[in-house]
Amino acid sequence: MSRARCRGAPLLLGLLAGIGHSASCAASAQGCDSLTGTPIVFGVDWQTDIKPIFNEKFTTGRCTSCHNAGQLDGGLDLTDFGIDAIYKIVPAVIEPGRPRGSLLFLKINCDAPPVGQRMPLGGLPLTLDEQILVFDWIAQGALGDLPDEPPIPRDFLFADGLESLHR
Numbered sequence: 001m002s003r004a005r006c007r008g009a010p011l012l013l014g015l016l017a018g019i020g021h022s023a024s025c026a027a028s029a030q031g032c033d034s035l036t037g038t039p040i041v042f043g044v045d046w047q048t049d050i051k052p053i054f055n056e057k058f059t060t061g062r063c064t065s066c067h068n069a070g071q072l073d074g075g076l077d078l079t080d081f082g083i084d085a086i087y088k089i090v091p092a093v094i095e096p097g098r099p100r101g102s103l104l105f106l107k108i109n110c111d112a113p114p115v116g117q118r119m120p121l122g123g124l125p126l127t128l129d130e131q132i133l134v135f136d137w138i139a140q141g142a143l144g145d146l147p148d149e150p151p152i153p154r155d156f157l158f159a160d161g162l163e164s165l166h167r
């Protein structure tokens with residue numbers, strides 16, 4: 001089992017909160033937008049489809065305004081500062097192949113995620129289309145490692161690939 005499944009985040013917060021949400025991450029989320037019946041988007045690309053949702057521009061983006069090297073809210077940096085953001089979020093808040101076990105997805109999909117508030121904090125929720133892209137990118141393995149960096153270890157099973165709609 002990887003600690004990616006709903007990381008409780010910063011060590012100190014985790015200790016204060018008593019940790020413990022890892023195994024039941026998806027089960028404990030409430031008020032989640034339903035994707036049921038919407039078309040699956042195939043071939044989602046990290047660089048062109050997903051990163052613009054976070055808006056990686058340092059300190060001015062929709063997510064990166066609070067999640068950058070200088071303001072590490074939730075212990076999370078979503079910018080490319082130093083290294084591409086994918087290395088900061090997989091596996092920390094993403095479990096490749098399991099969107100509903102991935103804290104990052106639940107934080108943008110649910111009014112009451114397993115930990116803390118819905119993201120973006122204080123802003124409008126992401127559109128369903130944006131949520132679907134993030135869901136499908138994770139379901140497809142959260143791929144996007146850079147060719148000149150060591151591959152991120154992944155341990156997941158693909159969905160059967162025969163379906164075209166979200167369940």
Ligand code: HEC
Pocket residue numbers: 007008009010053054062063064065066067073074075076093103104107108115116117118119120121122123126
């Ligand atoms: C106004 C500031 C702010 C914005 C904007 C914001 N966040 Fe957050 N984020 C926080 C704070 C504060 C926390 C820690 C408390 C919590 O989890 O609710 C957090 C926690 C998180 C966590 C959990 C980190 C962990 O390991 O516990 C994730 C994932 C996350 N945010 C993703 C996002 C995404 C994706 C966006 C954009 C769609 C976003 N945030 C926008 C302030 C913000």
